[in-house]
Amino acid sequence: MGTSEKCSIQFYNRYTKSLETEAVYGGRWLQWAYGTSLGRLTTRMLLKRALFSKFYGWLMKRPASRKKVAPFIKEFAVDMAPFAKQADAFESFNDFFIRELKPGARPIAEDPQVACFPADGRHLGFQDVSEVSQVFIKGQRWDLAQLLGSEALAARYARGSLVLSRLCPVDYHRFHFPVAGFAAQSKLIPGYLSSVNPVALRQRLAILGENKRTMTLIQTEQFGQVLMLEIGATCVGSVVQTFSPQQACSRGAEKGFFSFGGSATCLLFEPERIQLAEDLREQTQQGYELYAHMGDTLGVSL
Numbered sequence: 001m002g003t004s005e006k007c008s009i010q011f012y013n014r015y016t017k018s019l020e021t022e023a024v025y026g027g028r029w030l031q032w033a034y035g036t037s038l039g040r041l042t043t044r045m046l047l048k049r050a051l052f053s054k055f056y057g058w059l060m061k062r063p064a065s066r067k068k069v070a071p072f073i074k075e076f077a078v079d080m081a082p083f084a085k086q087a088d089a090f091e092s093f094n095d096f097f098i099r100e101l102k103p104g105a106r107p108i109a110e111d112p113q114v115a116c117f118p119a120d121g122r123h124l125g126f127q128d129v130s131e132v133s134q135v136f137i138k139g140q141r142w143d144l145a146q147l148l149g150s151e152a153l154a155a156r157y158a159r160g161s162l163v164l165s166r167l168c169p170v171d172y173h174r175f176h177f178p179v180a181g182f183a184a185q186s187k188l189i190p191g192y193l194s195s196v197n198p199v200a201l202r203q204r205l206a207i208l209g210e211n212k213r214t215m216t217l218i219q220t221e222q223f224g225q226v227l228m229l230e231i232g233a234t235c236v237g238s239v240v241q242t243f244s245p246q247q248a249c250s251r252g253a254e255k256g257f258f259s260f261g262g263s264a265t266c267l268l269f270e271p272e273r274i275q276l277a278e279d280l281r282e283q284t285q286q287g288y289e290l291y292a293h294m295g296d297t298l299g300v301s302l
Contacts, residue, residue, distance in 0.1 A: 008021060009021070009022040009024060010288060011122045011289040011290070011291050012288045012289070013291045014279060014291060014296070015291075015292075019288065020291070022122075022168065023075075023076055023077075023170070060093045060094040060259075060260040061092050061093075061095075061260075062092060063091060063092055065092045065093035065094070066090055066091060066092050066093060066095070066096075068093045069087050069090050069093055069096045070088075072093070072170075073087055076170045082101055082102055082172075083099045083101060083102060083105070084099070084101065084102050085100070097169070097173055097259065097260045098173055098174065098257045098258075098259060099172065099173075101174075106293055106294050106295040107295055108252035108295045109296075109297050111300075112222060112251075113222055113300050113301045114297050114300055114301075115178045115179050115223060115267075115269075115274060115297075115299050115300070115301070116176075116179075116251060116252060116294070116295050116296060116297060116298060117163075117178065117292050117293065117294050117295065117296050118165060118175050118176050118177065118178045118255070118267065118294060119165050119167055119171070119172070119173075119174070119175045119265055119294050120167070120171045120172040120292075120293050120294050121165045121166050121168065121171050121264075121292075122165070122166045122168070122290065122291050123163060123164065123165045123280060123289060123290045123291075123292060123298070124163070124164045124166075124280075124289055124290075125161070125162070125163045125164075125277070125280035125284050125290070125298065125299070126161060126162045126163075126276075127161050127275075127276050127281055128159055128161065129142075129144060129158060129159065129160055129161065129162045129268070130158070130159065132162060132205075133205065142205060144157065144158065146210075147208055147213075147229070147266070148215065148227070148229075148268075149187075149215070153227070156225075157227065157268045157269075157270060157271075158271075159271045160269050160270050160273070161268070161269040161273070161274050161276060161299070162266065162267065162268055162269075163266070163267040163276070163298055163299075164208075164264060164266050165265045165266075166263075166264045166289065167258065167264060167265075169260075172294070173257055173258045173259075174254055174257040174294075175230060175254075175255050175256055175265050175294075176252050176255055176294050176295070177243075177249045177250065177252065177253050177255050178226070178228070178251065178267055178298065179218060179220045179222065179226055179251055180220065180221075180222075180248075180249060180250050180251040181219050181221070181223075181226070181248070181249060182218065182219045182220075182246075182247070182248055182249070183216055183218050183243060183245055183248075184218070184246065185245040185246060186214045186215065186216045186241050186245065187214065187215045187216070189212070189213050189215060190212055191211045191232075192210050192211055192212065208264075208266070212231075212232040213229050213230060213231045213232060213239075213266075214229065214230045215227060215228070215229045216228045216229075216245075223269055223270075223273050223301050224269070224270045226267065226268065226269055226270075227266075227268040228255070228265065228266070228267055229265065229266040229267075229268075230256065230258070230263070230264075231263060231264040231265065231266060232258075232263060238259045239256065239257075239258055239263070240256050240257050240259065241255065241256040242256045243255045252294075252295055267298075269299075273301060273302055274299045274302060275299055275300055275301075275302055276298065276299040277298055277299055280292075280298060280299070
């Protein structure tokens with residue numbers, strides 16, 4: 001198998017009900033970084049370090065970077081209709097990257113028993129957390145305690161449900177509350193900034209528990225205690241929380257945003273509190289991510 005084939009990413013689109021091949025931003029770099037020995041060494045030694053991502057993030061915030069916006073929209077066929085600003089209104093590439101939606105552009109399911117996806121992106125859903133390692137290369141260790149930074153929390157969610165949402169550079173990069181409840185103060189867990197692309201995770205699932213991440217406990221009536229994590233990745237300059245902690249939160253309300261780069265969110269539900277959507281479970285079992293928008297149904301309470 002050639003390098004380009006190894007780095008090819010297919011996902012299942014909920015709306016077209018078909019498999020699609022992802023148009024990868026920086027695809028040649030990805031092929032080199034994870035498809036060659038030198039690339040993997042360089043990634044371990046340099047690219048996952050915060051300094052590299054901070055520098056690249058700084059470049060994307062400079063006014064000169066706005067010239068990248070229009071070509072990016074054209075190359076990746078980004079639909080700008082749902083967004084509040086159009087291509088010529090952004091002050092930098094990062095300003096485009098953290099673009100806001102128009103009101104009502106992502107309808108939220110009205111049923112309070114429904115949990116919704118926290119972000120636009122490609123999602124994996126595991127009804128039982130113990131199934132996670134089965135989707136990736138066999139023999140990889142899945143360390144929930146490392147991910148959560150707590151043995152006690154790992155024990156509480158050991159047989160719970162998990163939804164991992166991956167945001168590509170082409171995606172809308174604000175994340176939202178998947179459930180309504182009471183949101184505690186976010187906790188920062190320090191770490192690296194490795195890529196969370198499936199190509200990288202196939203080789204090393206432990207990345208999820210090594211990257212810099214934030215974790216928020218959400219106490220809910222329908223789903224019990226839900227954990228929401230935002231996981232930084234290569235070139236993500238920062239993870240910004242925009243919600244007010246220690247207050248009630250509404251399902252679908254904005255929680256924060258990722259500055260430039262790829263990134264991911266991770267949701268954990270306590271055992272027997274949610275039934276994940278059928279297409280999410282089925283595609284995950286087959287090894288494919290499910291593409292769906294923020295606000296769409298990811299599961300219902302039990």
